[in-house]
Amino acid sequence: MNLPIEFEKKMKAFLGNEWEEFLYSYDNNRFQALRFNTLKVGKNKSVEEEIAGIMDKLGIPMDKKVTWANDAYYYDEKKRPGKHPYHEMGLYYIQEPSAMSAAALLAPKPGMRVLDLCAAPGGKSTQLATYLGDSGLLVSNEINTQRSRILSQNIERMGIKNAVVTNEDSFALAAHFPNFFHAIQVDAPCSGEGMFRKLPEAVNEWSPQNVEICAARQKEILDNAAVMLKPGGVIVYSTCTFSREENEDVIEYFLNEHPDFTVVKMERFWPHKQDGEGHFVAKLVRRGELLLEETVSTQDRTGSIAEDTLEKRKSSGKKDNKKSKKSGGKENMELLNEFLDAILTDDMAEWIRNGKLVMFGDQLYRLPDIDVDLKGLKIQRAGLHIGEFKKNRFEPSHSLALALKKSEAENTVELTCDDPQTNGFFNGLSIMLTQEQADKCKKGWVLVCVDGYPAGWGKVNGTQVKNHYPKGLRNKI
Incomplete structure (x- = not known):
């Protein structure tokens, strides 16, 4: 691989006698891994038993685990598990192995309010969701609109019920969510030096100037993340680049600007030392006592659908506007109840009915059980998409299908x-x-x-x- 000359000079100086070993790693094949989705896998048997059965059907041996992540395994790229029905049903997520280290370091607890600030395409968000289970709140944000749609699709495929996908910059979120989250993942946009083998175009886009631009942006994003973190909360900062300017120097800047934070762990994953493309992770903890709030009561929500309260997509045309005015009416609730009673078990039907149900035009969503004000934000997905009201009928969404267990359907x-x-x-x-x-x-x-x-x-x-x-x-x- 023809690496940029300035990059080679910098890395030679940085790595010293490890440079040749690092350079040799570019001639090796990339490492492929998949991570199992415990929101779906392990509900009928033990996680280990179910994983063993799935891997057997995929024809992938279980002899090599990704040691720094839960339920993750390497595989030979010839197996192509991304073309299997199990992938489409969200039983696993294909992810670069060293990238799994960041969410594993954050490891949020059930019930927490968690933000994935730079979330697309969704690897870290879907990993964080497995720690939360179906409790708490996961806000997955991506500033790029097209990438936020891909993020939303992966949230859907993995059957995540408690996620909100936003399409904002970090400044807007900081203004909206001051002192709100218990844990924040910042997988910052970077110069992508760890992507050179995977994306050859990243080599052509690299320059010392781009490294400087990325470092400045990373500092801004981290500053905004600090605004949103509660006392006692945790930020995990990560990049897929080797640049000291974008890693250790950014952390040093952040600690100088925010003396109420301490760094409790910093680690580099190198392609010549670990089986992966490379990653940098740092865990930052804010001083103070971390308190988890109770989930909100849903007793007053039973059997009702809220009016359009959030801005998802602007309605277009008179027909859409007319339908929006009818949202929350008895007619819609009757259609929904007819579907729930006929198709789902009583417990699952009640979980939907007792949630905060909101409409976007004709689309029905169930918000997470932790109250979150989303007014004024650009939203791609507001919790679990339940379905759509059409003329005299309710049509369930694909999201609902993938969020269910077989035992929850009649x-x-x-x-x-x-x-x-x-x-x-x-x-x-x-x-x-x-x-x-x-x-x-x-x-x-x-x-x-x-x-x-x-x-x-x-x-x-x-x-x-x-x-x-x-x-x-x-x-x-």
Whole structure:
């Protein structure tokens, strides 16, 4: 690989006698890893048993773990687990192994308010969600609009119920959320020196000037993160670059500017020392006592849908505006209850009913159970997307399907990953039922499951299940 001359000079001076070993690492193959999603895996058996069964079906041995992350394993890139139905159902997330170190260092506890400030494409957010479980609040932010959509899609795929995806800069969030979060992840935009093997274009974009620009931006982002952190809270700062200017120097600047913080751990992951592309992580703790608030009471919310209170996307056209005015009416609640009572178990139906339900146009969302003021923010996803109200009917969302467990649905169809109809389902084809299967299914909405894991919605009519897998996600397998 032809590295920038200025980069080589800098790294030779920085690494000394390790330079040759570091340079040699660029001639090796990249390391590939996947991290299991314990929001889905480990609900029927132990996590270890379920992972072993999934890995066996993927044809991937479990002989090499990513030692610094939970439930993460290396794999040979020839296996292509990203093309398997299990990936589409969110059973695991494919992630650069050393990048898993940052969320593992933050390791938030259930019930916390957590911010992932620079979150796209979602690796760290989806990892943080496994620590929170279904409790607390995860705000995943990405300033780039297109990347925030990708982030939102990954939050959906992994079945995360308690996440809000925002599309803001750090200044706007700091003004909106002063002294609010218990834990903040700052995976800062950087010069990407650790991405040279993965993205050759990163080599061409690198320059000493870009390093300086990145360092200045990183300091601003960290300053804004400090505004949002509660006393006793934790910030984990990370980059995928080797530059001292963007790593140790940024931390030194931050500690000088914020004397109420201490650094409790700083670590570098090098491609010639660890099996990964490289990462820098630092854990910063604010002095004070960290208090976790109780989740808000939902007793006064039962059976109601709030008016449009948040700004997601501007409604366009008279038709949309008319529908927005009707949101929260008895008609919509009746349609929702009809679906919940017919398709979901009582406990899951009550969890949805008892949540804070809000509308964006015709779209229904359930906000996380921790109160969070989102007015005035650009929102890509406000908690769990439940579904859409159409003329005289309610249509459940793909997000809801992937957030469910099979046991939480009353009407299900079971496929296996080896069944030819499974690939057909992910590509938009209808499912043909045996008479025995048809006899067990009620007419109407049905949760299609593969090997016991929800994959999406269908609609039963006799011995046929009409496909409702989202068109934009088809043809990926």
